[in-house]
Amino acid sequence: MPETTKLIHVNDEKLEFHLTNQHVSYIFRVFEKSQQLEHLYFGKQIHHRKSFDFLIEREARSSINLNERDYTSSLEHIKQEFPGFGTTDFRYPAYELEYPEGDRISHLVYDSYTVHEGKPNLDGLPATYTETAEEAETLEVILKDRHSSLAISLFYTVFKGRAVITRSAKFYNAGEITMKLNHAMSLSIDFPDDDFEMIHLNGAWARENHIERQPLFKGVQSISSARGASSHMHNPFFALARPETTERLGEVYGFSLVYSGNHLGQVEVDTYNVTRATMGINPYQFQWKLRPKETFQTPEVVLVYSDKGINGMSQTYHDLYRNRLAREPWKNQTRPILINNWEATYFDFNEEKIVELAEKAKDAGVELFVLDDGWFGERNDDSSSLGNWTENTAKLPNGIEGLSEKIHALGLKFGLWFEPEMINKDTPLYKEHPEWVIHMPKKPMSYGRNQFVLDFSNPDVVNAIFDQMDAILTKGNIDYIKWDMNRYITEPFSTILAHDQQGELYHRYILGVYTLYEKLLDKYPDLLIESCAGGGGRFDPGLLYYAPQAWTSDDTDAVERLKIQYGTSLVYPLSSIGSHVSAVPNHQVGRTTSLDMRSAVAYFGTFGYELDVTELSELEMDQMKAQIDFFKENRRLIHEGTFYRLLSPFEENETAWMVVSKDKREALVGFYQVLAQPNPTYTRLKLAGLDQDTVYTIQPDGEERYGSDLNAIGLLFSENERQRGHFWSKNGKSDFHSWIVKLSAKD
Ligand code: DGJ
Numbered sequence: 001m002p003e004t005t006k007l008i009h010v011n012d013e014k015l016e017f018h019l020t021n022q023h024v025s026y027i028f029r030v031f032e033k034s035q036q037l038e039h040l041y042f043g044k045q046i047h048h049r050k051s052f053d054f055l056i057e058r059e060a061r062s063s064i065n066l067n068e069r070d071y072t073s074s075l076e077h078i079k080q081e082f083p084g085f086g087t088t089d090f091r092y093p094a095y096e097l098e099y100p101e102g103d104r105i106s107h108l109v110y111d112s113y114t115v116h117e118g119k120p121n122l123d124g125l126p127a128t129y130t131e132t133a134e135e136a137e138t139l140e141v142i143l144k145d146r147h148s149s150l151a152i153s154l155f156y157t158v159f160k161g162r163a164v165i166t167r168s169a170k171f172y173n174a175g176e177i178t179m180k181l182n183h184a185m186s187l188s189i190d191f192p193d194d195d196f197e198m199i200h201l202n203g204a205w206a207r208e209n210h211i212e213r214q215p216l217f218k219g220v221q222s223i224s225s226a227r228g229a230s231s232h233m234h235n236p237f238f239a240l241a242r243p244e245t246t247e248r249l250g251e252v253y254g255f256s257l258v259y260s261g262n263h264l265g266q267v268e269v270d271t272y273n274v275t276r277a278t279m280g281i282n283p284y285q286f287q288w289k290l291r292p293k294e295t296f297q298t299p300e301v302v303l304v305y306s307d308k309g310i311n312g313m314s315q316t317y318h319d320l321y322r323n324r325l326a327r328e329p330w331k332n333q334t335r336p337i338l339i340n341n342w343e344a345t346y347f348d349f350n351e352e353k354i355v356e357l358a359e360k361a362k363d364a365g366v367e368l369f370v371l372d373d374g375w376f377g378e379r380n381d382d383s384s385s386l387g388n389w390t391e392n393t394a395k396l397p398n399g400i401e402g403l404s405e406k407i408h409a410l411g412l413k414f415g416l417w418f419e420p421e422m423i424n425k426d427t428p429l430y431k432e433h434p435e436w437v438i439h440m441p442k443k444p445m446s447y448g449r450n451q452f453v454l455d456f457s458n459p460d461v462v463n464a465i466f467d468q469m470d471a472i473l474t475k476g477n478i479d480y481i482k483w484d485m486n487r488y489i490t491e492p493f494s495t496i497l498a499h500d501q502q503g504e505l506y507h508r509y510i511l512g513v514y515t516l517y518e519k520l521l522d523k524y525p526d527l528l529i530e531s532c533a534g535g536g537g538r539f540d541p542g543l544l545y546y547a548p549q550a551w552t553s554d555d556t557d558a559v560e561r562l563k564i565q566y567g568t569s570l571v572y573p574l575s576s577i578g579s580h581v582s583a584v585p586n587h588q589v590g591r592t593t594s595l596d597m598r599s600a601v602a603y604f605g606t607f608g609y610e611l612d613v614t615e616l617s618e619l620e621m622d623q624m625k626a627q628i629d630f631f632k633e634n635r636r637l638i639h640e641g642t643f644y645r646l647l648s649p650f651e652e653n654e655t656a657w658m659v660v661s662k663d664k665r666e667a668l669v670g671f672y673q674v675l676a677q678p679n680p681t682y683t684r685l686k687l688a689g690l691d692q693d694t695v696y697t698i699q700p701d702g703e704e705r706y707g708s709d710l711n712a713i714g715l716l717f718s719e720n721e722r723q724r725g726h727f728w729s730k731n732g733k734s735d736f737h738s739w740i741v742k743l744s745a746k747d
Contacts, residue, residue, distance in 0.1 A: 007137040007158045008115050009048050015110065016040075017139060018048055019156055023163035024305045026156065027052050028081050033073045034066050035109035037081035037141065037154075039190050042165070043251070044307050057192070064088045079190035079274065082143070082154055082169065084108055085183075091268050091276050092220065095169070096183035096283070097150065104182065108152055111144040119157045119166070124511055126545030127258055127300045128157075128166055128324045135160055135324075149175025150290075159324075163316045165303045171296040181288040185264070185280030186257065186298040194218070194273040197243055199252075199310070200265070201235035201567050206555040206588050208232050208536035209567035211650055215243065216275065222266040224282050228453070228489030228506055229260060229533055230540040236263040237571050239313060240277065247645055248309040248688065255279050256317060256571055258325070259299035260542035261510035262286070285492065287503025299542065310570065311645055311688075318573035318643060325541055326548040326576070330528050334635060335549065335575065336413055337365070337628055338608035340482070342372035343556065343582050345612070347380050350395045355406050360613040362410045364621060365628035368480055368608075369407050370415035375400065377427065383450040387423035387430060389468040400476040408477065415480030415528075416472070420465050420516060422451045422487060429464070436461045438505070440493035448487035456512030457505050458496045466519050473524055481520075483547065485533040510542075517546035530578055530606075539568065549576050549606045556582035556610060558593045558601040559674055559736060562649040565604060566657070574659070575639035579605025581627070583612065593736040595620060599627040600670055600738035603638060604657060607631050634668055634742070637661050641668075644688040653677070660689040664707070665745040667696070671717060673737045686714035687743075696743040704746060715741060 009018040015030035027040040029052070040055040063074035066088055075089035085093040086105030098104050117133040130136045136159040143152045150173055157166040167187040173179055196216050200223045201209040214221075223238055225231035236257035242250050255277060257263050262282035269275050279301045288296055302320065306312035322331060339361040341349060358369045376392055377385025385392075391399040398406075400416065407414040423430050423437060430437070430452075437452045439445045445452065454461050472478065494505045521527060531543040532551035539550045550572075553564045561579065568577055579602040584592040602608070609624070616624065631638075641659035649655040649672075658669040671685055690696065690707030697704055698715070717739060 007160065008139050010113065010115070011051060014051055014053075016052055017113070017141070018052070019137075019139060019158040019165060020045055020048060021158060021160055021162070023161075024158070024165060026158065026165050027055065030110040031078060033070070034075070036075065037110060037143070039079040039081045042189060042191075042253070042303070043305055076270075077272065079192065080188065082152070082188055091270055092266060092278060093183065094185045094188035094278060095152070095171075095181070098180035098182055099148065100177055100179075107146040108143040108150070109146060111142045111151070113142065114140045116140060120155070122168060122300060123170075123295065123297045124514065125258070125297055125299050126325075126514060126542045127168070128302060128320060130159070130324065148177065148179065149173065150179055159320075162320060163305050164320055166300050167303065168300040169298045171290060173290045173292055173294055176292050178292065179290045181290055181296055183283040183286070184288065184296060184298050185278045185283070187255075187280065187301040187303070188276060188278045189303075191240070191275040191277070194269040194275045195242060196240040196275060197245075198267055199239040199241055199570070201237055201570060203232050203235075203536070203567075205232050205534055205537070206553060207560065208539065208553045208564050209235055209570075210563055211567045211570065211648075213241070216240075216267060216269050218269045218271060220266060220268045222264060224262070224264045224284070226262050226282055226284050228262065228492070228509060229485065229538045230263060230542070231488070232533075232535070232537045234263075234265075235571070236265065236279075236540050238265045238267070239310065239570075240267070240275070241310060246309050247311045247648075250307070250309050252306050252310050252313050253277075254302075254304035254306070254313045254317060254571070256302045256304070256541055257299055258302065258541040258545070259510070260513065260538050260540050262506050281507060285503065285506060288507070289501050289504070302541070314570050314645070315642055317571045321541060321544055321571075322573045322575055322640075325544055327545065329526060330548045332640070335528070335606050335639065336368035336480070337631060338368040338370050338415065338480070339366045339613065340370040340372055340580065340608060340610045343587055343610045347374035349374065351398060351403055351406075354403060356614055357612065358407050358410055358412055360616075360621075361609065362412055364613065364624045365632070366412065366609065368413040368415055370417065370480060370482055371403070372417040372482065373419070373484070375416065384424050384426050386419055386427070386451050387454070387465075388427040389418065389465075389472055400472055404476045404478065413479035414477070415482060416476065416478050417482045417484060418469060419484040419486060420469060421454050421456055421485055421513065423454050424451050435495040438489055438494060438509075439491045441495070443491060446490040448490070451487055453487055453489050455494050455496065455509070456516070457494050457508030459512070459515070462512045462516050462519075466516055469520065470523065473520075473527070478524075478527070480528045480530065482530050482532055482551070485538055514542070514546070521546060532578070536564070536568070539572065541571075544572070544576055549578050551578040552605065555588045556580055557586040557589045557591050558598045558738075559591060560589060561601045562655045562672055562674075565601065566645060566649050566655060569643060569645060569657070573639070574604055574643055575606065577605035578608075579603075580608045580610040582610045591736070595623050595627075597672070597736050597738040600672065600740050603631055603634070603668075603740070604659075604670055607635070637666050637668055641666075642689055646685060646688065649674075654683070656685050658687060658689070664689070664691040664694065667743040669715070669739075669741040669743070671739040671741070675735050676732060676737065683717045684714040685717060687711055690743070691745075695746040697746050699742040699744070710743070
């Protein structure tokens with residue numbers, strides 16, 4: 001590659017590495033005194049130069065140093081790339097190895113490097129990818145152990161034109177002695193100061209991905225999961241933002257882990273104000289036996305830098321995850337508008353009812369019918385039949401095959417719910433293989449939704465579930481799967497793992513989940529999979545690699561969804577955010593909102609319905625048809641456009657967001673007011689991302705305005721309009737109100 005377009009520059013003499021494009025620079029070097037890697041800089045792009053010596057910081061300190069009479073060789077005071085344990089750095093390490101003698105002191109030092117074109121795949125793990133070798137360069141730096149045959153390859157990818165660096169690590173045991181990995185993070189990075197606030201997505205079932213933001217304090221702060229899944233509680237994401245950073249302005253660093261299991265995102269501020277960020281598999285409850293000639297690959301962390309605020313960070317994630325994490329054939333394909341029967345019927349349905357729902361939905365323009373939980377075994381409530389993936393013929397006398405034919409004959413695609421990782425005790429599978437459940441035979445099992453978790457660390461289990469699903473998929477001609485997961489792992493013990501390998505269970509479990517996804521997609525490449533875990537319990541980049549959309553939350557209330565979808569959009573593109581219009585009063589919070597408000601929120605996601613359409617009035621059916629027509633007209637814009645968050649539901653009574661097409665010819669604005677206001681102030685909503693010189697026609701009013709004034713001054717949402725011209729009227733628009741505004745370039 002010519003020097004000017006090179007993404008990775010190496011100063012071979014000084015062993016300095018500079019990964020860069022027009023957005024970012026990432027610089028580190030080999031520390032000559034110890035041959036360990038010293039971090040120098042990550043942030044906004046800076047000019048390349050032969051040497052970055054000026055970034056080296058050395059203060060003589062009374063610390064513990066590597067060398068005698070040398071007061072500047074303490075690793076504690078040197079910013080590092082992949083710190084080990086046991087010498088002169090007392091902060092949390094990126095990895096910890098246990099040697100046969102029992103010590104954990106590591107001396108892994110620089111050995112060599114290679115620059116690869118493009119981006120190598122990660123063994124057995126989902127990851128971002130390139131489609132052509134020119135899109136990225138990957139630096140592999142090999143560290144070797146001075147005291148064993150262990151090596152670590154650190155992978156750094158820099159993409160052309162993206163403010164992204166990805167990192168992962170691969171451990172390789174080249175020797176004859178088995179080693180134990182107690183701690184294997186994907187990344188560690190030391191920032192020179194602590195002037196940051198930590199942003200993360202916190203939640204629980206039915207209130208996922210609420211945004212939290214706190215200033216860093218000296219000491220350790222973290223987000224994590226030890227539940228066997230990425231979890232409702234902490235999405236595997238955090239960001240470090242400057243205190244003054246807003247949605248549109250200022251610096252922020254994003255950390256997003258492409259992984260669906262136990263994770264840790266940790267920030268440690270030391271007493272010299274250095275901020276160490278680490279991320280990867282949660283070391284708590286983790287241990288891996290690395291036998292001779294075996295490798296251990298960590299998941300990938302996607303680092304994003306933005307100097308255009310939090311929204312800038314999100315846009316970088318959206319573009320990358322939509323185009324280079326989600327895969328063909330669905331990544332850019334129009335997603336079908338679906339109807340799901342869950343909130344319409346729960347377990348109480350039969351073929352007749354399902355066909356009736358499907359017919360009515362088809363009339364309204366729906367494209368995919370999804371049959372949710374309860375179609376198999378003897379499942380009439382949540383206490384039975386998971387793991388027995390054969391039709392419940394009492395409900396479906398013609399089986400899945402017969403129902404599928406009827407649904408397809410209506411011109412709809414047909415989708416089916418599975419919860420592949422779970423089992424109930426009343427199934428033939430459990431009776432035959434009680435040892436396939438994660439549990440410790442000598443200890444009691446805990447109950448979660450009356451079900452238990454299958455041991456997906458066991459390939460036989462994965463194969464057995466694949467066979468059952470395969471049989472249904474083949475005969476049912478299934479177009480879509482909703483893959484649910486409603487129980488975290490307790491009593492973590494696998495009957496197939498040796499006593500000193502039980503620490504591998506959580507990770508092996510997730511590898512088993514990925515294997516099943518891979519097997520299904522290998523055999524059914526056109527299958528569209530939507531992941532789900534009691535709503536957003538496993539909404540993470542790992543699963544987006546296989547399932548390009550995810551059910552965001554079991555909470556379908558339009559007001560609650562403002563926060564949930566707004567928070568989710570920090571990392572995830574709208575094309576991945578499962579969003580449905582459901583019935584009122586809402587089944588999770590009892591709130592009644594208009595059909596307009598419900599659709600106006602659900603438009604900013606994959607869009608579908610989850611209610612009994614046979615109970616809708618004629619007027620409501622007309623509304624539903626109009627909504628579907630509207631979404632069909634605008635879905636490419638919504639799913640492929642650039643998303644801007646405008647007003648935050650975490651701060652205001654109003655929420656607003658918008659999407660602008662890549663060519664800036666079209667835009668769609670969603671503006672939502674939770675509680676009605678008496679005698680209100682004038683509300684102007686400043687828009688974003690529009691072309692300054694283009695005149696846009698604004699619907700529904702037909703007004704014409706320049707992008708420049710819409711960006712600078714904004715749209716006026718008139719209370720008079722809301723009150724229909726009366727300041728004293730009970731006919732006002734009341735609480736839970738929404739406006740959808742479409743902008744189209746005039747010519
Ligand atoms: C939890 C999911 O999030 C719901 O949408 C639904 O599929 C139920 N499980 C079914 O049991």
